[in-house]
Amino acid sequence: MPFQTIKGFRDFFPEDCALRNYIFERWRTSAAGHGFVEYEGPALESTDLFRKKSGDEIVHQLFCFTTKGDEEVSLRPEVTPSLARMAAARQRHYSKPLKWFQIGPCYRYERQQRGRLREFHQYNVDIIGEASPAADAELIATAIASLRTFGLTKDDFAIRLSDRQLWTQFQSQAGIAVERAGEFLQVIDKMERAAPEATDEKLKALGTSLDAVQAFIASVNENHPVFAAIRNSLAARGLWEFVKVDPGIVRGLAYYTGVVFEAFDLKHGLRAIAGGGRYDNLVSLLSDGDTDMPACGFAMGDVVLGELIKETPVAQKAVDEWMKRNGALDVFVVVADEARRHEALGILQQLRDAGWRADYPLTPQKMGKQFQHAEGAKARFAVIVGTEFPTLVIKNLATRDQMEVPADGLRARLAELFAASEYKNLIA
Amino acid sequence: MPFQTIKGFRDFFPEDCALRNYIFERWRTSAAGHGFVEYEGPALESTDLFRKKSGDEIVHQLFCFTTKGDEEVSLRPEVTPSLARMAAARQRHYSKPLKWFQIGPCYRYERQQRGRLREFHQYNVDIIGEASPAADAELIATAIASLRTFGLTKDDFAIRLSDRQLWTQFQSQAGIAVERAGEFLQVIDKMERAAPEATDEKLKALGTSLDAVQAFIASVNENHPVFAAIRNSLAARGLWEFVKVDPGIVRGLAYYTGVVFEAFDLKHGLRAIAGGGRYDNLVSLLSDGDTDMPACGFAMGDVVLGELIKETPVAQKAVDEWMKRNGALDVFVVVADEARRHEALGILQQLRDAGWRADYPLTPQKMGKQFQHAEGAKARFAVIVGTEFPTLVIKNLATRDQMEVPADGLRARLAELFAASEYKNLIA
Numbered sequence: 001m002p003f004q005t006i007k008g009f010r011d012f013f014p015e016d017c018a019l020r021n022y023i024f025e026r027w028r029t030s031a032a033g034h035g036f037v038e039y040e041g042p043a044l045e046s047t048d049l050f051r052k053k054s055g056d057e058i059v060h061q062l063f064c065f066t067t068k069g070d071e072e073v074s075l076r077p078e079v080t081p082s083l084a085r086m087a088a089a090r091q092r093h094y095s096k097p098l099k100w101f102q103i104g105p106c107y108r109y110e111r112q113q114r115g116r117l118r119e120f121h122q123y124n125v126d127i128i129g130e131a132s133p134a135a136d137a138e139l140i141a142t143a144i145a146s147l148r149t150f151g152l153t154k155d156d157f158a159i160r161l162s163d164r165q166l167w168t169q170f171q172s173q174a175g176i177a178v179e180r181a182g183e184f185l186q187v188i189d190k191m192e193r194a195a196p197e198a199t200d201e202k203l204k205a206l207g208t209s210l211d212a213v214q215a216f217i218a219s220v221n222e223n224h225p226v227f228a229a230i231r232n233s234l235a236a237r238g239l240w241e242f243v244k245v246d247p248g249i250v251r252g253l254a255y256y257t258g259v260v261f262e263a264f265d266l267k268h269g270l271r272a273i274a275g276g277g278r279y280d281n282l283v284s285l286l287s288d289g290d291t292d293m294p295a296c297g298f299a300m301g302d303v304v305l306g307e308l309i310k311e312t313p314v315a316q317k318a319v320d321e322w323m324k325r326n327g328a329l330d331v332f333v334v335v336a337d338e339a340r341r342h343e344a345l346g347i348l349q350q351l352r353d354a355g356w357r358a359d360y361p362l363t364p365q366k367m368g369k370q371f372q373h374a375e376g377a378k379a380r381f382a383v384i385v386g387t388e389f390p391t392l393v394i395k396n397l398a399t400r401d402q403m404e405v406p407a408d409g410l411r412a413r414l415a416e417l418f419a420a421s422e423y424k425n426l427i428a
Numbered sequence: 429m430p431f432q433t434i435k436g437f438r439d440f441f442p443e444d445c446a447l448r449n450y451i452f453e454r455w456r457t458s459a460a461g462h463g464f465v466e467y468e469g470p471a472l473e474s475t476d477l478f479r480k481k482s483g484d485e486i487v488h489q490l491f492c493f494t495t496k497g498d499e500e501v502s503l504r505p506e507v508t509p510s511l512a513r514m515a516a517a518r519q520r521h522y523s524k525p526l527k528w529f530q531i532g533p534c535y536r537y538e539r540q541q542r543g544r545l546r547e548f549h550q551y552n553v554d555i556i557g558e559a560s561p562a563a564d565a566e567l568i569a570t571a572i573a574s575l576r577t578f579g580l581t582k583d584d585f586a587i588r589l590s591d592r593q594l595w596t597q598f599q600s601q602a603g604i605a606v607e608r609a610g611e612f613l614q615v616i617d618k619m620e621r622a623a624p625e626a627t628d629e630k631l632k633a634l635g636t637s638l639d640a641v642q643a644f645i646a647s648v649n650e651n652h653p654v655f656a657a658i659r660n661s662l663a664a665r666g667l668w669e670f671v672k673v674d675p676g677i678v679r680g681l682a683y684y685t686g687v688v689f690e691a692f693d694l695k696h697g698l699r700a701i702a703g704g705g706r707y708d709n710l711v712s713l714l715s716d717g718d719t720d721m722p723a724c725g726f727a728m729g730d731v732v733l734g735e736l737i738k739e740t741p742v743a744q745k746a747v748d749e750w751m752k753r754n755g756a757l758d759v760f761v762v763v764a765d766e767a768r769r770h771e772a773l774g775i776l777q778q779l780r781d782a783g784w785r786a787d788y789p790l791t792p793q794k795m796g797k798q799f800q801h802a803e804g805a806k807a808r809f810a811v812i813v814g815t816e817f818p819t820l821v822i823k824n825l826a827t828r829d830q831m832e833v834p835a836d837g838l839r840a841r842l843a844e845l846f847a848a849s850e851y852k853n854l855i856a
Contacts, residue, residue: 071435
């Protein structure tokens with residue numbers, strides 16, 4: 001029985017890795033385009049860090065273990081605790097607010113299902129040190145841009161926007177005890193997928209009812225004052241049309257304190273593509289009160305987004321175009337005469353030194369095989385080195401045009417050909 | 429006591445992350461430039477995979493544990509076993525040889541010392557399915573290019589080249605038992621750092637002596653036939669001058685079968701920067717003989733390379749230049765009149781949609797503070813939105829030149845300014 005990946009983990013064969021790199025590159029460009037700078041934390045952290053943030057319950061979902069040095073550690077299930085730790089540690093070092101993003105793997109020990117894996121990649125975008133709703137708006141604008149960059153439009157996705165404060169207000173009016181707030185929010189969070197009778201029963205046990213909750217939800221629309229500042233800011237950017245106010249969104253995680261939102265697809269019924277919100281108490285909690293900084297952020301995973309891209313023709317076409325530009329060889333050096341292999345290697349080196357992606361046959365091969373190899377690697381040009389050396393032949397593998405060129409004129413001629421071709425020349 | 433990273437793990441604050449990204453980008457460009465395609469495996473694999481490759485001893489150096497589902501797993505200490513597993517699984521899917529590279533984290537539970545961490549990044553470059561020395565030469569050429577791309581020259585590093593076959597031959601002549609070959613190679617591997625008397629004693633116990641070994645080493649030079657094909661191939665590319673034949677290099681790992689090499693720095697006495705060689709039996713071993721493919725590869729870590737870059741002024745200057753180009757904001761939108769914040773957000777969105785890196789003050793700030801912010805983010809231009817709107821002011825933050833421009837002409841004017849400026853415009 002050959003070795004296999006462990007459950008919930010993936011191999012990225014070259015075609016999978018190219019899609020992953022495309023997603024990373026688009027995320028990185030979007031975040032940097034909005035003034036965020038990249039950071040990264042370790043994949044392994046003290047288990048206590050996650051326990052302190054999320055309670056003992058979280059341990060069931062962790063890849064946690066004790067090291068040979070008796071440290072209790074876990075593969076990170078999310079990056080926010082590391083971010084809060086890092087921000088608190090260097091809070092005097094940077095001017096506020098911090099606009100930081102991160103891209104890297106996270107790990108959850110949970111049942112495998114569509115859109116969920118045990119090793120996945122996450123894109124985290126956070127603003128730390130700014131309490132104003134302007135920060136929430138900036139974050140939502142960045143989330144929208146980070147989806148539009150894949151060719152997704154307002155027909156493909158929307159941002160469902162809510163605010164935990166709405167529910168705090170509802171709870172106080174309905175007389176729900178403060179210590180049962182978490183329990184109450186769990187019911188609201190699961191409401192959409194649960195049977196109405198079950199939800200009503202749970203709500204009654206908390207001193208309210210499904211009717212009361214539904215009436216409250218219906219009473220909150222996009223004109224509610226809690227959304228006014230965010231709405232103004234997003235409307236000024238032409239982005240409010242991506243947002244649907246939906247008080248039913250509360251997000252599962254306990255630590256949110258204000259605005260919460262999710263990006264979800266409008267056509268395929270996938271899981272949420274991204275989610276986030278304001279978490280003003282976390283930095284203080286994780287630094288034992290040493291550092292108090294308001295914060296908000298969102299995370300987007302690669303798994304659901306990857307599915308959405310595959311389901312959306314325009315988005316998939318953009319992937320294919322990107323792969324053509326980034327995955328192709330520029331030049332394949334064909335050794336037409338083995339007596340000229342030495343010279344062919346010199347040509348190859350010259351092309352590589354100039355910054356072109358260039359390859360050649362490692363061992364003697366028939367011409368036909370070499371051209372197959374060149375086409376398999378999607379090379380744009382072949383440079384044929386044969387008995388006529390120092391005269392070479394350049395062949396455009398798309399158009400089949402070919403032309404002779406002296407070896408010492410090769411580089412200049414190729415540069416012209418690339419400049420004239422559809423894709424940009426890789427030489428800086 | 430605030431939370432800290434666990435021992436041997438790093439936080440990448442933005443300035444550290446930028447250096448990491450620079451290294452990754454240079455590696456990626458070098459490998460792709462030599463016709464390699466990127467893959468990635470999972471960070472967690474079955475512990476048996478590593479045990480089968482390296483023997484039970486390896487377990488002491490692993491972050492290994494048992495999951496809640498009773499799987500024995502380890503954080504990967506290296507990527508080659510995953511690569512061999514993946515190559516065997518899809519061997520019919522791709523034409524040979526595979527030229528594959530990978531960049532990602534690895535984990536070793538070992539004592540912390542200079543140049544060694546418990547979480548580090550590795551760059552792996554491998555050719556699978558080609559037994560010819562042409563593959564070894566191609567690999568060495570790629571290793572050289574992957575160091576030169578950082579501005580390192582033949583005065584900064586060299587490739588120490590050897591071949592395990594030399595020692596197989598020596599052992600048979602010296603009458604060392606085949607089953608003690610591993611033990612013998614360990615002595616040779618440690619010889620450079622061990623006391624000569626201790627080495628001599630160990631060698632005598634194996635039936636030879638330090639004198640005999642030293643005489644053998646002295647007898648092998650770059651004209652030895654075992655290096656002829658590699659030498660021809662590298663000389664044809666002008667790269668032989670980077671190579672020093674040194675039979676003393678045997679590499680610690682048991683699985684090498686032929687050529688072995690290390691890249692080491694010439695000025696600072698650091699640990700090896702990269703190492704690799706031929707491992708023709710590994711794919712067969714890990715696939716229980718199902719798939720037999722010759723292979724060779726090298727790995728380079730980010731820790732020693734990072735130190736070498738910092739020690740080498742030309743290399744550090746290249747990092748600084750790259751950071752200036754890639755880490756800077758293009759435009760900072762200054763809100764000179766709060767009554768025009770709405771319009772400023774529209775301008776901001778227009779700039780971001782056009783692909784520029786643009787930022788703005790989230791909350792009302794004095795002009796001076798805004799310009800400080802812009803300069804802190806190394807913005808190249810400020811666009812000032814004030815009472816004169818729709819007339820804007822563009823200010824070049826390097827030269828302090830400023831000019832008025834109507835809002836509807838901003839994009840075109842900025843595009844001209846970027847085209848004329850030192851760094852390339854980010855718009856495609």
